[in-house]
Amino acid sequence: MATLAELQTMATQVRRDILRMVYNVQSGHPGGSLGCADYFTAVFFHFMKHNPAAFDMQARNQDAFFLSNGHISPAYYSVLARSGYFPVPELNTFRKLNSRLQGHPATHEGLPGIRVATGSLGQGLSVAAGMALQKKLDKDPHTIWVLTGDGELQEGQAWEAIMYAAHNKLDNMLVAVDFNKQQIDGSTVDIMGFSELGNKFASFGWEVVQMDGNNMQEILTVVPQAQARLGMGKPVVIIMKTEMGQGVDFMTGTHAWHGKAPNAEQFDNAMAQLPVTELGDY
């Protein structure tokens, strides 16, 4: 458990990590990573019951986390490293040859903390539902945490999983949708929007909670409310409003930074907006 101030500091450090990783290799997805930095931090450093020092693929007697929108791997890698799954300096290998930190998360290189490859979108909810089934079968009361993008929900498989989880009462699943309304080609409102996303989940039989995913105080209030609804016969979804690029002014309000690395000048500008923390850069 961590204090609000500690979590806010960690989220700032995670954002610094994201920018440094993406800038370092001039490749990767900073926008969504920055937008989800607060939620990732809260889940990995406050809510999730896990044992980073001894990664167990099977997550026996602990929670498991799945990132469905695998392209926001910089944020995922940062919280995995800083919570103890692997050494923080390894963040420096992101997207480089022979690294365990692949462009999109993968199990193939044996990076502790990753349970399935993601990146081809729409698959994470299904895999998470499978592990939720396994936990029920083995009478393990722990929670399956999932983060999925909103644009990703354009994939039909996501709705297969959403239908399945409700029908089969997978009330050990806590899913957050990164509702930033942006995707590569533009705004989801223009491309294929979800103005009634919460209602869609509700009509499929899910418990729906709304939250500002860039307000740590609100995250600390709302996530426990979502957790309190677990175990009552329905899977739970948090529709989490975020800003793509949150924390860096020129990266917000646009889809432009979905998958683009900053140049030197932009990097300096961005880093100047994120104060150095006592945690230190990798």
Place this chain on the structure above:
Amino acid sequence: MIKFEVTAQKDTRSGFGEGLLELGRQNDQVVALCADLTGSLMMDAFKNEFPHRFFQAGIAEANMMGLAAGLATGGKIPFTGTFANFSTGRVYDQIRQSIAYSDKNVKICASHAGLTLGEDGATHQILEDLGLMKMLPGMVVINPCDFNQTKAATIAIAAHHGPVYLRFGRPKWPVFTPADQKFVIGKALMLNEGTDVSIFATGHMVWKAIQAGEALAEKGISAEIVNIHTIKPLDAEAVLNSARKTRCVVTAEEHQMNGGLGDSIAQLLARNLPLPVEMVAVNDSFGESGKPEELLVKYHLDTPDIVAAAERVMARK
């Protein structure tokens, strides 16, 4: 030519169903998933005996593959069941990313493969599945020849850690392998030793190859017949040893010529022992509705086609 006794006419999918039930009794980590084809896949017995370990996915195969990956992540040994078409092409990316690349211990069990699905026609008669699956790194690809072998293979793959594609079919087919056989993944089975031509067959075509061997024997041709039940990993030693002896090769499969067993054997020979090869397979065509035997005749997958291929390839020596 060894005489093979046909002990029964049974569908290979029923061998899967019996094997799965036996596995369920042996190993409580074995779970099964099906996408609304429980009866067709002969999974009812497992479902009835182990209702808590059976998961009905509905008509949502992509999700079923993901569920299987998740169950495997938690330590279960999931067996998915649907038609071969919906077990492969429909869910290729799910298998590729969530199962194969993620090294999940999922057994993809696929019925109604090939032309012998029959009357349902080309929409369901997948002839590309072996190729799709064998291209995936780490995927084991198995196509047993009869009921007994399918049952033995079903039981054997549970002990192999990693993704497996197990292909079987719908029609009643001669049963000629022993009921008590031990199935060894990747180990080809010598059915009949010969000296003039090697016939490497898989799945339903193994029986056709045996019949072809008998017809060739009547013509004074000594055919070596090998059952390649495992397409990947291919038993290279068995193939090369046979080819060294006979100096010419016929392959037979209920699959497209592109990407199937013939391709695998031709590649092996091209790299190690270049020899003439003839392939009995579907030649870049979709199937159509009809009775299984009618289709095998029309698409040149019948006994006389193997005989003709053997004579052609011997002439090329």
